[in-house]
Every structure is written in C-alpha cells, then in structure tokens.
Amino acid sequence: MKLSVVIVNYNVCYFLEQALLSVRQAVAKLGQPVEVFVVDNNSADNSVAMVRARFPEVILIENKDNPGFSKGNNQALRRATGQYQLLLNPDTLVEEDTFRLCCEFMDAHPRCGGLGVQMLDGQGQFLPESKRGLPTPSVAFYKMFGLAQLLPRSRTFGRYHLGYLDKNEAHQIEVLSGAFMLLRQAALAEIGLLDEDYFMYGEDIDLSYRLTQGGWQNWYFPGTRIIHYKGESTKRTSVNYVFVFYRAMVIFAQKHFAPGRAGLFSGLINGAIWLRAGAAVARRWATAAAPILADAGLLYAGMYALKTYWEHNQKYVRLPYPPQYMLVAVPVYIVVWLLATWLSGGYDRPARTGPVMRGIVVGTVLISAGSNFLDSWRFSKALIVLGGAWAVAALVGRRLLAHWLRHGNLRLSETRPKRLAIIGSAAESQRVRQLLAAAQVPASIIGYIPPAAVQPGQGPALPPSSEQLGELRQLPELVRIYELNELIFCSKDLPASQIISLMLSLPPQPTVNYKILPEDSQYIIGSNGKNASGDYYTLDLNLRLAQPAQRRTKRLLDLLASLALLLATPFLIWGLRQPGGLLPNIGRVLLGRRSWVGLRYTPEAAGPPAVLSPADAAGPALPPADAATRRRLEFLYAKDYEYDMDLRTLWRGWRGLGSR
Template sequence: MKLSIIIVNYNVCYFLEQALLSVRKAAERLGQPVEVFVVDNNSADNSVAMVRTRFPEVILLENHDNPGFSKANNQALRQATGQYQLLLNPDTLVEEDVFRRCCAFMDEHPHCGGLGVQMLDGQGKFLPESKRGLPTPRVAFYKIFGLAWLFPRSRTFGRYHLGFLDPSQPHKVAVLSGAYMLLRKVALDQVGLLDEDYFMYGEDIDLSYRLTQGGWQNWYFPAARIIHYKGESTKRTSVNYVFVFYRAMAIFAQKHFAPGRAGLFTKLINLAIWLRASAAVSQRLATRAAPVLLDAALLYAGMAALKVYWEATFKYEPTPFPPQYMLVAVPAYLVVWLAATWLSGGYDRSMRASRVVRGILVGTVLISAASNFLDSWRFSKALILLGGAWAVVALVGRRLLWHWLRHGHLRLSEPRTKMLATVGSATESQRVRLLLTAARVPASVVGYIAPVGAGPAVPTRDYLGELSQLPALVRLYDLDELVFCGKDLSTSQIIDLMLGLPTRPEVAYKILPADSQYIIGSSRKNAPGDYYTSAPALRLYQPAQRRSKRRLDLVASLVLLVAAPLLLCVQRRPAGLLPHIWQVLVGQRSWVGLRYTPGAMGQAILSPADTAYAPATLSAAARQRLEFLYAKNYEPETDLRVLWRGWRQLGGV
C-alpha cells in the first residue's frame, strides 16, 4: 500500500463529499494502491449515509461520541498500512497531482518524516499556516501581542508563520499543519501516534516537534496545492476556540519545555487566553449590540429634543421636567420600545418596516398603560405618543439609509441581488440555476463561461464566452460571484483561475462538485465555509420561529416562577427548578429543544424525546431522529405539548 488517507469528520457532510471526490481523482492519478479512511465523530448531518452511498471504496469508522481529533485519527492510523499516511481535513479540496507529487518528493527525500503543502483559502489566497515555526515562549509572545502581525516578514517577529521564507519555494520547517500532514509510516512508528491529550489543536505541533526530535525532517512543499476552507469545522472567532487552542499550547509547553520555560510559557498562555477571550466576547457583543445602541442613541436624542420643545411650547407651567425624566423614565421607554421591536422581528437580517412599526406601536401602548399605574412617574402622555412617532421615523429611517448604502435600493426585505456567472458546460450551468432557485439564493445568473472548445456551435443568450476571456467578463458584467463546475474543470484549473483573476472588483468563488447538491465556498479568509443547497431548512433555526420560541420561553418562565411554590413539591429534582427558570429568563437555555443532538448538548431542559412513549428505552439514534423531526417541523404548540407532558421534569430529567 503506497498511501493511506485519513479524514476525521464532524457535521460537515457537504465539505466531506467534495473532499472525497477530489481524493478519488488524485488517487487515480497516483497510479499506486491507496486506501481511504473516514472516521466520523457521531455526526448528525447524514455524513455516514452519504459516505456509504457515494463512496463504497472508503473504509468508514463510526464513533458513537466525539472523542476528539487525535483519538479519531489514531483509530485509523492503527489500521492503516500505507508507506505514507496522510492526515487530511474534511474541509479541503486537493489538486489532482497532489498525491503523486508529494509521494515523489518523499521518495526523493528519505529523511523527510512529514510533508506539508501550499494551502489556499476559498478565495484563492495563501494561508500562512502552510509553514510554521515552533511556538517557543518568545515566538508565542510576538504572536499574542501582535508583533508577528505588524512585521510578518521579519526574521525576529515573523517566526510563527515563517513569513520571511518565500512561499513559492520548498523549505525545511518546524511545524506542519494538521489540515494536510503527510507522514512516513516508518517515522510515525518510531515517534508514536498523535498525543490524545489534545482534543483539538496542538496535536500537529506536538507530532511535528517529535519528528524533528527523532532525527526526521519536516518540509513545506509548494508544488502541491490544496484549498482549505479554514474554520468550517470550528468557529475560530468563538470563545470556545480561544480556550481550546491556547490550552493546547499550554499542554505542549508543559510536555516539551524545561520547567522554567514551561512555567513562563504557561503564564503567557493564560494571559493570552484572557486577552483573546475578552477580545472575542467584546467583538461579538459589539457586533450584535451596535444596531441596538445606535437605535437607542437616536431615540434618546429625539426624546431630549422633544422634551425641550414641549417645555418651551406646550407645557402649562414654564418649568422643566424633573431630572429623573431623562435619567430614568426615558431609558425605561427605550428598553420597552427596543425590546418590542426585537420581538417583532425588527432586528432580523431580512426585515420589513412593518415589523418595526408594529414593535414601536406595541411598546407605546405598554408604556402608556404602565404610566397609568405610576402616578409619581407620569410625565406626559403626549410625549410618549410623540416619542413613539419619532421612534418609527428614526428606526425605519436608519434602516432605509443603511440598506440604500449597502444594496443601492430602499426595499428593506430584499438584499442586493448578486450578479453571478457559472464556469462550466451549459448542462452544469443549468443545474446551478436549479439549485440556486431551490435554495432561494438572491442571485441573477448572467450566463455561463465555457471551458476552451466546449462552447456552443451557435452562440446562445446564456453563453458569455470562453475561459480565456474570464477576467474581462468579470469586469464587463460586474460579477459578484463565480460558481466553478467541478464536473467540467479540474481542481488545478479552478485554483489557477482563482489566482489569475483580478482582486478588484472583489469576486466570491464557489464550487459545484460533480453530481452534488451542494454549491460550496467561502467568502473571506477567516470566515467559515458556507454552501447553497436545495435541502429544506430546519424551521427551528428560522428567525421568526426563534423569536416565537423566545417569547414562549419568557412567558412560560414567568408563569412557572409564580407557580414555583406548588411545582417544587412535585418535581423529580426540585433543586433544579429555580436555576432552570433563571437560565431560561436570561437566555442561556430553552425549556424545550435539542438535548441529544451532537453540538447542542445542554442547551435545552426538555427534549421531545423525554416525553415520547417509553423514553428510557429509546436508543441514541432514535432520540436524535425525534429531535431532527422536531427541528424540521417546529411549531410553538410542540413546546407547549412537551411542557404539559413533562411538567414534573422541569427541574431536571
């Protein structure tokens, strides 16, 4: 066996399919025996069924939990028999000649224990982690505090990504990327498999270091290229990523550095964890809160102007309102107006002006009604009504202005239509159209650009030109997106086209693999991959349903809080009831949802599977299937039924 390929998958069925199609082509080009392993870490997205149906040649290992990246790879490495053994991420696309070129390089360099390749993101841009240095305390310090980012080509500060080395030339490097890590079996037998102390991240650094300590060389080999949709399997901007990544660095330091250096490194890592985690939380909060804060500022400024105008023009007594009006009453009005707007859908990605108007109207009625019961805080009904009118004008006006600046029109419910073209045959272009229509993607397909010699004998309305004209056609039609048809183009051709296209105007790239129902791509270097598919979306995750679910959770929590003295007497786990009510009120959990689906553990207190017939006898697969049906066909009435049936389990199942 010349080559063993190992792919660990977790809930990225759409990328796994494309990766395996590219692996199949590259294995054929190698011309020597190849075995392919897929280790699935309990995915819930039909990955296992897809592999069985489309890739019968693959050796499939199914885990019934998620043991982590290292353990899953080791499962296959213990069975693999290839002279060379490749660890490959599922969110990758390999060129047809990658395996042939890499194996030839390894054959020619008998001291090479590990090999990495040139990695490009979904936009064709070079990924600096293709070649890395050892993260010593000094190198880590430069990276953590931004010096590596400021001086990427410096031999002093740029050692983490070795930015001073020419990415077009092969080099000996310290660290290889686990996204594509070709290993010599003899070397692996000598230094050992992946360290299973690492759940995810750090295991590639650890193994690379052990290879060099064992006398082997690690090489960066740019003559072989892959696309890596960086960040798909894990969201790199999340706080969880920060903790997992930097804790992996701490494990590496404690294992391989001298006690003094390891202690310094650990302190540095702990500082980095809190700095990066704080930055990630701040960035996420700022992104989510910015529209609300801007609306609040507009409303507050308007209410201040209305107050001055009312005092000067209509107030019977020429005295100003007391300070508590602007300090307490108006902020309370803003909270009610903005909360009602959010609950009515005024902050959805795709929204309508009517939702904002409805939210402000409901908020104004609530404020007016509440003021009747608070004599000491009753200032002016007219100002409340005028404030509501200003809120409508300000919030709708702000959205219209932003939408016009971003999309060039004032139809709030309609994003800017993408100008899109396909690169491939007329048949595949038509398939792209059908998939985009089924997926309801707001795109106008201008036409298709055919491979050289594959254009129609008689030009048709949809035919734009040949590949040699692609850069000019992108500019001519001001294209926003290109879809490459994998059935008509090789991966090498697709990569060459990405690299050869102009960077302005900015064009997004996606790929339709052969016979696939997914159009796959990534819009930015550090963004997770995305895809278009005709598969039905789960109702549970649609904005309107999520809002309804949140409203139901809030109302149910308030009712349960009032009824808590009675409910505590009949709960199976009374101690959990009040903490659960608080967690739902603050948005940490939901009363009903997914408890047994991987990736959603602990988010819900009750699952539809908990109130099914004989729940104790249900298998894990049956529970996940019930939760999938719940998410697919979600209705608020379902939550009410589950709460009614499981009212004794609200403190815990």
C-alpha cells in the same frame, strides 16, 4: 502500498463528499497503490451512508462516540500500511497532482519525516498556517498580543507563521498543519503516533516537534495547492474554540518545555485565554447590541431636542422639566419603544418598515396608558406622541440609510441579489440552476461560461447559447463587465487544479465569492474567507423554527418557563431524575446558553443546546438507541414549530428538567 490517506470526519458530510472526490482523482494520477480511510466520530448527518454509497473503495471506521481528532487518526494509522501516510481534513480539496508531487518530493528527500503544502482558503487566499514556527513562550507572546500580525515579515515577531519565508519556495519548517500532514511511515515507527492527550488542536504541533527532535525534517512544499475551508468543523470566533486551542498549547508546554519555561508559558497562555475569551464575548455582544444602542441614542437625542423645543415654545408654563424626566422617564420610554419594536419583528432581517411602525405605535400606547396611573411621572402627553413620531422617523431612517449603503436602494424589503455566473457545461449549468431554485437562493444568474472552447477536429462549432457569457480566458473581464459577485465552478467539467488557478487568476476582490458544485452532488460548497465557516446550498426545507418570529417567541417562553420553574423548585425537585441539575439549567436558560426544549440529537442545528427534546417526551414506544427516529421527530418539530409543542414537551418530560 505507496500511500495511506486518513480522514477523520464529524458532521461535515457535504465537505467530506467533495474531499473524497478530489482524493479519488489524485489517487488516479499517482498511479500507485493507495488506501483511503475515513474515521467517522459518530456523525449524525448521513456521513456514513454517503461514504458507503458513493465511495465503496474507502475503508470506513465507525465510532460509536467522538474520541477526538488524535484518537480517530491513530485508529486508522495503526491499520495503515503505506510508505507515506497522509492526515487530511474533511473540509479540504486537493489538486489532481497533489499526491504524485508530494510523494516525489518525499522520495527525493529521505530525511523528510513530514510534509505540508500551500493551503488556500475558500476565496483563494493564502493561509499563513501552511508554514509555522514552534510556539515557544516568546513566539506565543508575539502572536497572542498582536505583534505577529502587526509585523508579519519580521524574523523576530513573525516566527509563528514564518512570514519572512517566501510562500512560493520550499523551506524546512518547524510545525506542519494537521489539515494536510504527509508523514513517512518509518518516522512514525520511531517517534510514535499522535498524542491522544490532545482532543483537538495541538497534536500537529506536538507531532511536528517530535519529528524534529527525532532527527527528521519537516518541509513546506509549495509545488501543489489545496483548498482548506477553515472554520467549518469548529467555529473559530467562539469562546469554546479559544479555550480548547490555548489549553492544547498548555499541554504542549508542560510536556516539552523545562519546568521553569513551562510554568511561564502556562501562565502566559492562561492570561491570554481569558483575554481572548473576554474579547470574543465582547465582540459578540457588541455586534448584537450595536443596532439597538444606535436606535437608543437616536431616540434619546431626539427626545432631548423635543423637550428643549417644547419648554421654550409650546409649554403653557415656560419652566424646564424636572431632571428626572431625561434621567428616568425618557430612558423608560426608550426601553418600552425598543422592546415593543423587537417583539413586533423590527430587528428581524431583512428590515421592514411595517414591524417598526407597529412596535412604536404599540409602545406609545403603552407609555400613554401607563403614565395615567402615575401622577408624579405624568409630564406631557404631547411629548409622548411627538416622541413616538420621532421614533418612527429615526428607526426607519437609520434602516433606510444602512440599506442604501449596503444595497444601493431604499427598498427595505429587498436585498441586492447575488449576481452570479456558472463555470461549467450547459448541462451542469442547468443543474446548478435547479439546485439554487430548490434551495430558494436569492440570486440573479447572469449566465454560464463553458470550461473550454471547441477545438479543431472535435466537431462543428455550435452557435453560443444566449446564456453563454463568453470564454473562460475572458473571466476577469466578464466579472468586471457583469459586476459578478459570485462564481460557481462545476467540478464535473473542471479539475480542481484549474478551479484553484482560476481563483488565483482574478485580482483580489472581496466582493466576489467562490463556490464549487462537486460531481453528482446535491451541495454547492464555499466559504467567504479564512475565518468564515464553510457554507453550502442544498435542497433542505425551510424550517419554521428558524424564522425570527418563532425564535423570539421561543426565547420569551424560555424566560417565562424559567421564572415559573424557579418558583416551583421546592415542589419539583423531589420528582426529578437529576434534581441537582435544575437550578444550573434555569441559570443557563436565563443566560441564553440553553433552551428548555429544542434539537438535542441534530448536531448541525443552530441555536443553544436543549435540556429536553420532543423525542424525549415520546414515551416508552421509542427505542432508546433509535437515533434516526429521534432526528425525524426533531425535524417534524422544527418544520411545524408552534409554542404549544414546547409546553407539551415540558409537561410530559418534566422529570428530565435537571438533565445535564
């Protein structure tokens, strides 16, 4: 057996399908015996059924839990018999010659124990983690505090990603990437398999280090390229990612460094964890709060200007308003206006004028009515009405300006549709159109570009279709002329190597996104950058639960239910199966980290984890291990969501409110 390929999968069925299709093509080009393993870590997204149906040649290992990346790989490596053994991520796409060229390089370098290749993100941009240095305390310090990013080509500060080494030349390196790690079986037999103390991250650094300590070499080989849709399997901007990634580095330091250095490194890492985690939380909050803070600032400035004008020109007694007007009353007005706007959908996307106006009108009425009951806080009805008018003008005006800057028009309900072209045959182009229409993707399909012109001797040249934009060699000009911002490649008509070459042939254009339709697939796959999660278009139905208005209703229900449960805790706690979990759950729901009712058995679902699932309240008729039934019940719940479904689930499943 020349080569064993091992892929560990967890809930990325759509990427796994594309990866296995590219592996099949690369195996055919290698022309030598190859075995392919897929280790599924208890996915709930149809991955196992897809592999069985589409790839009968694959050796499938089904785990009933998620033991982690290292253990999953080791399960297959213990059974693998190949001279070379490749650890490959499911969110990758390999070129047709990748296996052949890599095996030839390993054959020519008998002391090469591990090999990595040139990796590109979904936009065709080089991923610097294709080649890395050992994260010693100094190297880790330079990376975590930004010096490596500031001076990437420095031999001192740029050692984490070895930025001073030419990415187009082969080099001996210290650390390989776990996304594509080709290993020599003889080397593994000497140094051992992956360290299972690492659940995820760090195991590639550990194995690379043990290879070099054992006298083997690690090489970076740019003679072939792969696409790695970074960020799909895990969300790299999340706080959880920060903790898992840097904790793995602590394990590495404690295992391989001397006690003194390990202690210094651990302290440095732990400090960085909290800094990075705090930055991630702050960034998330800032992104969410920015529109609200901008609106609040506009309202406050407008109310100050109105007050000043009214004092000097319209007020019957020309005396200034007391300080508490601007310090207390106006902030309360602003909170009421913005809260009413949020409840009416004024912060939903796409932005619309109607919900904003409705929210401001309701807020103005509430402020006017409330001021009637507070004589000492009754300042001016005229300023309340004028403030409401200013609020409408300011909030709508800010949205119009932002929309014009982004989309080039002043029609709030309209976003600029994608201008895309399809690169593939007329038949595949039609299939792409059908998938986009079924998925309701807002796009203007300009036309298609056939993969190649008719060559002499292949038959009569047919007149070009009215939808055919031109020839493939004209792609850069066509992108410019038609102002295209998305290209969809049909892999049935183009090999992976040509798709990657076409991505690289275009000048860097952040406005052009790339996606791929794998052969006979229902998914159109892509990623808009190295830190962006992979995304895809498919035939999924629109779920009512995903609509902003329903999410808002659900959040309000969670808050009200939490307050009610807090008051009822002394009575409820005696009947709960896990009484110690009730108060922590109330706290998590109030903070938005949990929802009382939601999708517990649908891992790909968005939103916070749920304490209860509608499937939990189905009663004894539901077999406890029937995952398919649970997922079906959750799908129906999400598709037809109404708030009374949550109330019924809470009533029926109240004994599980303390569940962890």
